[in-house]
Amino acid sequence: MSDARGTSSAADNGRVALVTGGAGGIGLAIVRRLLEEGFRVAFVARQEDHVARALDHLGCDQARLMAEAIDVTCLEKMTAFIDRLRRRWDDVTVLVNNAGISPKRRDPGAPWIMQTSPEEWQNVLAVNLNAPFVLTRLVAPAMIRRRAGRIVNIGSLAGRAIPQIAGPHYAASKAGLVGLTRATARDLAPFGITVNCIAPGRILSDMTGPADSEVNRAALSRIPLGRFGTADEVAGLVGFLVSSPAAAFLTGATLDVTGGEFAA
Template sequence: MTGRAAARIAVVTGGTSGIGLATARHLLERGYRVAVFGQSPTNVDGAARELSTLFDFERVFVRCVDLIDPKQVFAFFREVEEHWGRAEILVCNAGISPKGRDGATPFQQMTLDEWNAVLSVNLTGAMLCCQAALPGMVAQGFGRVVFVGSIAGRALPKIAGAAYVTSKAALAGLARSLVVRYAAHGITINLVAPGRIATALAGPRDSAVNRAAVARIPAGRMGEPEEVAAVIGFLASDEAAYVNGATLDVNGGEYAPL
């Protein structure tokens, strides 16, 4: 990686846990300056301590932001610009997937509040971050946007609820619309679709749901957050300049659209 590429500024939403935190670590290991935000004060504090301890604290920027509040989102990006400069890489990873004791809410029992909450975070939140980041990318003639979707938005869902599935599938439509608008400015828009990944969102590895998942995954195991982060890191790199409008599946072969 060249010195210029290493100095690039990346924003990772939902970057205080799971795939987001693994992505922040991955980018920091490669010399990027990385700004992350989350909504849980506990996760934000923990991520700030971990990342600042492992890496040069001057390359780490962590804040608590409510993704469904446009004022907070735009204020975060302004703060990053004042601190370092315009964000050149945006990883839209933040997402929620409400579940109860028996799993996802059945469609007929799902409330409008739950539907709106999931789409507000998973889809509208990504749109707001793009609105905040893309003008700066255009001005610099360089940009990388990576949406973190899901196998649930690509194949018949086995676990996720309707709102989550819809929100993740809709990210592909958002990506296509942005490719048309921004490709000529040196900006790529791609999507990573993880399968069953060992994060807090997936629950204990030995749960009945995860044992059933492992039984149907050709790789015979759940994925690790670092494996998804590595794919995101490639799409964020200078080397991925000609990969645009793509979906990369990271699911151990559970869904293979060859």
């Protein structure tokens, strides 16, 4: 599925963002924030109905949108999507690696590592860690030619501390994303490209469920600020990292958006 309604203004030239997992929760909030920042935004998500619903939510902003239902682990389809994006608009100047999956625990009484199959392990790492690596390699050459670009990886508290809810595959993938961020920031800094990671804690979304669920009540007790985060708060930090001149010297960092839980 794609959406190509409307045309872009000259003010948008050179401000093209690609967001993965952009159809809901944090991803949709990031897409909306980047539109507010003046970007033309392309996003992908796995399910076509989710993409359609996101476009409806975004309303009149669709003039500067391009969206398709694509699995980020499919290199051929993502490469073709980026080629279409480039032909329609321009090279990607901002990449936000947000797509992620977190399988639920099946047996709370058994060690999670023992109920994680090798297939499930590989699937989680393919989406959460391999895809950001591959997509960075796809967009980096154009950023290098321009000697400018900003990349943001969306990690997790589970990759920074002992995971309270997530499984070993999710924790490992998000910890790996922190390492990938640091290494990529080092490699791309000479070309004026910044790479940073945002590690959210408990953010209320479709993935985390209602605030009054048993799991969320337990999670709330660990947050010093005494509340859950919002998708807009994460999106606001993305907007700062990719748009603000004040973020130009910030690279290789992991910014914890946890209400103080990581520091506690």
